Amino acid sequence: MSKGDMATETQVAGRAARPIPVSVGVTGVVGFSCLLAVISRDVRESGPSAGTSGLALITVAVLLTLQILVSRRYGDAPPALTAGTALAAQAVLVEALTLTDGLSVASIMYLALPFPVVFWVGGRAGVWAGAAILAWFTLRFTWHKPAWLTDPASMNAFTLFVIAVVLVTATALLIRREQASRQRAETLLHDLGASHRQLIESQSRVAELATIEERNRLARDIHDSLGQHLTVISVQLEKAQLLVEADQGAAAVAVGNAKRLADQALSDVRDSVRALRKDEAPFVLGPALESLVADLQVLPFELDLKLTGDEQRYSGQQLLALYRAAQEGLTNVQRHARASRVRLEVDLGTDAASLTLDDDGIGPPIDPGNGLRGIRERLELVSGRLQLSVAPGGGTRLSVSVPRTTTGKR
Template sequence: MQNRSSPFLQQDRNLLIFLVVVGYIATFITSARGTTEFSAFQIVTGILFGVIYLVLALFDEELLRRFSGNTRHIIYFSVQIALVFGIGWMLGPGGNWLMGLPLASVAVVRLSPRGRWPVYLGIVASFVLPILRYSTWDAALMNGLVISAGIFFSVLVSQMRLNEQRARENAERLTHDLEAANRQLAEYASQAEELATMQERNRLAREIHDNLGHYLTIVNVQLEGARLTLDSDPARAMDALTKAQDLAKKGLASVRESVSALRVSPVENRPLEDAVAELVDDTEADGLAAIFQFVGNARPVELKTALALYRVVQEGLTNVRKHADASRVDVALDFTQPDRIRLTVQDDGSGAVDTSGGFGLIGIRERVQLLGGEFKVETSPGKGFLLEVTVPVMEDGK
């Protein structure tokens, strides 16, 4: 059975025509063995009923499509059962019961289980009632049991085929849904890959800006100091050049780390406070005092948190060198609270009106937000610049 709207496959149609032909042959054979003679009117009418029955059965889909609701099924089955009854009434109950079997199969496909029973009873009645015209009640009862068994077998086979068809349709629908879900997952995977690529690109941009920009700024300051003191104090100028050279080497190493996807972290395998202290020491130059203060008890810090705080200090010190025109910068790392770390970078420079900052501050804000922390900037003209960051913290590896 193909689907609920088309109960006949081509082989079913061939079987239907075969049953009608065999039904007529059985009817005429039964009649020929008996004593009943049929008029031309009975023969023509009986055959005409069979033709109408066959046309309605073969083209039921097209006919039923013209109507809507359950009424169309009531009309269809009533007419078909009446035609089967008419054939048996006109020509005798010989083989008209074979024509009732396809109706039972169609009822399985088109009707609900409760709505099928009137059709089954009607098929039995269409065969039993003509028997009463030509024979006895005993013969009608016996033949009624036989046709009931035939209907049961037809219904059983039809239900099995219907269940098989529905299972196949469900499998096809499930396959289609799975294919659609697979395509959707592929699209999501592509989007996730693009997002991961974008996030990695942004991360590398922040790393290169914070790290390389920090070293280049300090090297530039040292070179400028050496240029100004080269004539008046050659020893001091040489010291500045030596320090600039050391910083340039560190910057070159940092670039190599960035190119290799930053696999080696500046805070890996050493305490955060030591790494920050080294940054502050590298920042000290002529005319600028850099002070580092560590408060609380030292403890291991998750690597990503330590790296983010290290980059915050690095960018903060770079901004002081480039923009603050300051004489002092204080960096404080506060470990007094067990569940968070507070970091401040404060200078006594010229301050600023705009607190939004450039790419550096945007990068700091992104780092802190990724950790679920808080980012705050306080500044005003002539009152220096305060950068404060607070992040939740876990011990490394926990």
């Protein structure tokens, strides 16, 4: 079932289950009371009066029909023209009934008018309607009974009518206000439910993005760590193949270096697996760079390391980004640069950390590979930047800068 079908069914069910409007209920009660009063009066005083009783029945029936039709079609918010036409028709019917009755017991029907005005037009209009009913009734009462101010019975009837109109109008206003408050509460509850669903969806998306980011991090770690070790192992084994017959001692040294690096690669893989199961230990840049340089001493180029500054100014993520940049840069030197001398300088300054890797090889690559793209992604996470350029005197310069955070390390 589509969402549109579900919404349609909900609307149909809502219309079918809509309760009887308050104005219809009040009109029914007032009309029934008026009918009883008219019939009782006519039977008691002069026998059945089909004219007055019939008109009262027709008036009540038409009022109820109009209010039910308008409420079923528009609820409590009919168009202004529809509301005005229906209210005018009801007022004319009530007025015709009171004229026929001689402004006697049928005046009860005036009490049926404030409710539809309040619910269809508004509270302020309902107050004005109540005031207009009282003013009009006072004029007609004075016309029909000029001496009513000195007649206790007429005075009591007038007072009761005024109190009834005020109470009915006030009750309509209170009920309308209560309904408006309930509708606002339902709207807020619906909005709260929608916000809750959006929050759950957002949490799901955040969890999914965190999972993707963790996968990307592992991919970078595998590439940067395992890839670098395997590159050196490959170089050492190629060297061993070339020297196995000419210089068995040198070949044995190359094989030993390859074995040591293979053990280091296996250790890095185990570290990555442990990182998936528990929190990693704090990363320390200095020893990590020294170990990296020591592993590369077996390669056919001179490698110098200079590290200055205080690691405590930087977070573990920032330091790891610098280390991976150095690792990837040295891996590229091994693979492509054909360099004889390499210099790595890292400065952990007070405002920013910088890493510079210079070699005297063939120059920057035309199309950087996946490794450098991974380093750029890693640096973006710590607001860092990477730049490749030509080193002084030829070769390649890899420059990295990472701004210091206010939180410091850990």
